[in-house]
Amino acid sequence: MANKLTLEQVRAKSTNRIAGLSDTQRKAAELLIDFAYACGVPIVITQGLRTIDEQNGLYAQGRTKPGQIVTNARGGYSYHNFGVAIDFALLLPDGKNVSWDMQRDGDGDGIADWDEVVAEARRIGWNWGGDWRSFKDYPHFEMTFGLSTADYRAGKRPSHTQLNTAMAKIDALKSNKTEDDEMTTEEKTEIAKQFKALQDRVIALESANKLAKVPTWAEQACINAKAAGVLDTANDGSYDFYRLVTILDRAGVFKTKGGAA
Structure with missing residues (x-):
């Protein structure tokens, strides 16, 4: 089933949420949106940079506040707090509602939409929370360059070589996509x-x-x-x-x- 939303409309849904990401992760998030759309799966980034206060508020949910537990990370202990992680959801055809149904096959290609997004994310260089051994976080992707949250709290950041290598990969993937788009x-x-x-x-x-x-x-x-x-x-x-x-x-x-x- 063809996308009813244009790529520009889909991109616009996530613009504000990815604005606070680090440069490499923002470019990688933009590419994931484009690649998922090309697979017939519009997505929206539901979370990008998260402040320490916002993180503490989420941590309190299900503990000292009503609701279910959604995170085990206090403020400063989530990669979201450093602009290197994103959460996503499937964007429904009406452009307003979203879905976290991992079995959904909205484009009718016989492959779960969620699996298609995960495959494209891995190709770009994102690590998926669904691969974690405990407390799996299926909507979550992160690009940490091997640094722990403790490293980020201490002020450490990826090397220029790491960032340049990641950006070169993103640019190459974008270039290949452009060439492929010459024939739909x-x-x-x-x-x-x-x-x-x-x-x-x-x-x-x-x-x-x-x-x-x-x-x-x-x-x-x-x-x-x-x-x-x-x-x-x-x-x-x-x-x-x-x-x-x-x-x-x-x-x-x-x-x-x-x-x-």
Whole structure:
């Protein structure tokens, strides 16, 4: 199911909440919003930088204040207090309500939306609270560069090398995304459909010119086409058939969601 909200509308929902993050984490949060949207999963960042007083207020919930316990961290003991962590929720199509349903498949691709967001976050460099051994925090991501909250309280910060490496990765991912966006998913799908129809016709017309094996120069293109679900088999094709497969592969038609063919 296509997104009803534009990317600009989705981005705007999180602008204020990510404004207080450290530079690298803010860029990483922006990229996560974009990548999740590209997967058909709009998200909103529900929490970014959190003050010490806000943290203490949350810690009191379920202890000295009504409500359920939502954190084990006092003020100064959460990565949110240092602008290096975010929480997120799935943004529903109305653009107003959110969901924390980890089984939801709003885009109908057979993959839980939550899992898609987590996969994209890991690719960017976020660590997920759902991987913690105790007190799992499923909406939580953090990018700490190996520093503890005690380190942050003591004034330690990531090195320039660490920050530059992280930013270079973010910039590279953004660049790859821009290149991929030159051909939309819908365009690639339509080309793939046309190719399948052409494939059937070529097979019918050139059955007398079948090659005994796939040419070496066309092997990877055929592998990519099969992985994309365009080919059932690459055997018994003609020279022109394999040439066409190779041309389409180089055009990026068979590129998978992960970015690599």
